[in-house]
Amino acid sequence: MAAYNVITIGDDLLRAKAMAVRRFDARLHRMLDDMAETMYEFDGVGLAAPQIGISKQIVVIDVGDGLVELVNPHIVEKSGNVLGLEGCLSVPERQGYVYRAQRVLVQAQDRFGEPLEIEAENYFARACQHEIDHLNGILYVDKLANPSEEELAELEEE
Numbered sequence: 001m002a003a004y005n006v007i008t009i010g011d012d013l014l015r016a017k018a019m020a021v022r023r024f025d026a027r028l029h030r031m032l033d034d035m036a037e038t039m040y041e042f043d044g045v046g047l048a049a050p051q052i053g054i055s056k057q058i059v060v061i062d063v064g065d066g067l068v069e070l071v072n073p074h075i076v077e078k079s080g081n082v083l084g085l086e087g088c089l090s091v092p093e094r095q096g097y098v099y100r101a102q103r104v105l106v107q108a109q110d111r112f113g114e115p116l117e118i119e120a121e122n123y124f125a126r127a128c129q130h131e132i133d134h135l136n137g138i139l140y141v142d143k144l145a146n147p148s149e150e151e152l153a154e155l156e157e158e
Contacts, residue, residue, distance in 0.1 A: 003034030004052035006042060006089045011053075014090055015137040018050050018057045021071050024113035028058075032069050032111050035060045044089045046127045048134030051090045059131040063124050070118075073108035073132050075101075083151055084126055086140045096144045100126045 039047040049058040080102025
């Protein structure tokens with residue numbers, strides 16, 4: 001059973017700006033472990049602390065290349081612009097098209113407070129942007145695109 005319940009759209013906690021993490025202790029480590037367990041249990045590729053009702057800048061992501069933990073993350077560079085289909089554990093049974101940067105540079109801290117920098121591209125970049133948006137009270141449904149027929153055809157060819 002998942003460690004946390006995922007809150008869904010309509011809950012005000014999803015719209016609040018998350019606070020920075022200041023203590024890198026056993027409690028944070030347990031939270032990161034429990035968030036990863038919850039993400040996997042719900043078949044997600046990412047989970048932000050606000051989605052479990054905790055207003056802290058904490059994100060876990062696994063797009064199939066292993067677990068990535070980001071504490072106090074922020075995007076410092078973006079490049080490219082690609083359209084993609086997104087869903088969200090906090091917006092169940094819905095999907096929509098969103099434009100995101102193709103590549104991002106993320107600065108964050110690890111579970112011990114050590115600085116880290118991650119260059120993310122394609123799907124991993126999309127997941128980073130999606131989860132970091134949660135830390136700012138933004139949901140993918142706030143960014144829905146209205147793609148043209150040509151753009152949709154290009155997506156189907158990929």
